[in-house]
Amino acid sequence: MYTGIVQAVRPLADIAAYNGGKTFTVSFTDDLLDGLKLGASVNIEGVCLSVTGISGNNVTFDAMNATLERTNLERFSAGDGVNLERSAKMTDENGGHVIAGHVATTAVVEEISTAEEKAFIRFRVPEDWAKYIFARGFLAVNGCSLTVAEVDDNLFTINLIPETLRQTTFAHYKPGDRLNIEVDHQTMVLVDVIERTVSRVLPGLVAGR
Structure with a gap:
């Protein structure tokens, strides 16, 4: 779950198409990388995506065609910035409201x-x-x-x-x-x-x- 308080706007280092979707590579800062693991959920431009790879400060996420069709992720190109929020901890202050990252x-x-x-x-x-x-x-x-x-x-x-x-x-x-x-x-x-x-x-x- 998320709070809807965007932590940073981070650039897309790369976007690569694969059979059935696209892989988005986002450049993270060191503090945003802290404790991040494979499979973790991250809110990217309002879409809940799972971490599929971590290489240095570059973090990859896969979005299937069904996700691309339902959201605006298709509009982005390499170099564009995206809203980013790590998933919230139970002890975090919620200055927004409870968000699932499931785009309606x-x-x-x-x-x-x-x-x-x-x-x-x-x-x-x-x-x-x-x-x-x-x-x-x-x-x-x-x-x-x-x-x-x-x-x-x-x-x-x-x-x-x-x-x-x-x-x-x-x-x-x-x-x-x-x-x-x-x-x-x-x-x-x-x-x-x-x-x-x-x-x-x-x-x-x-x-x-």
Whole structure:
């Protein structure tokens, strides 16, 4: 599990295709390497990936085609930076919210501003997933825990403070790009339970009239 507090933006040293997916090589700093082992989970741009190799400061991760199709990892090239967070320990402070690194869907950037006095990102989410997103609710965008500022149907706006811009890859995105979205799991369960309950009860109430 993760907290959604991005620890660093690290460059992709290499991307290599293999039959069924791609191998991503990320250059880690010494402190990020501390205690890292093969098989460990790391959040890369919002996607939970397992360490498949460690060579010096270079760490490799494999992403199958199913993962590439469901996320925005396909947009990256060698040299690009990615949001990175090591998996959280039970004793770690959680300044964000609980994130699994399981991307629900991707959103299309409609508008983005990196002006320090009014930085924001506005994006459109598929309708099937928009029902789980509420104003002032938690949302993981590219692995970053953020609060939704405005909601207009399936168009959502998130304000970005200077520290978020500095510590993440958002400043490198532009309209038309896709973002990895993970909705809050508890919110999703609550919405689904209410929908199922209403669908069962409502027909009975109508029939009793």
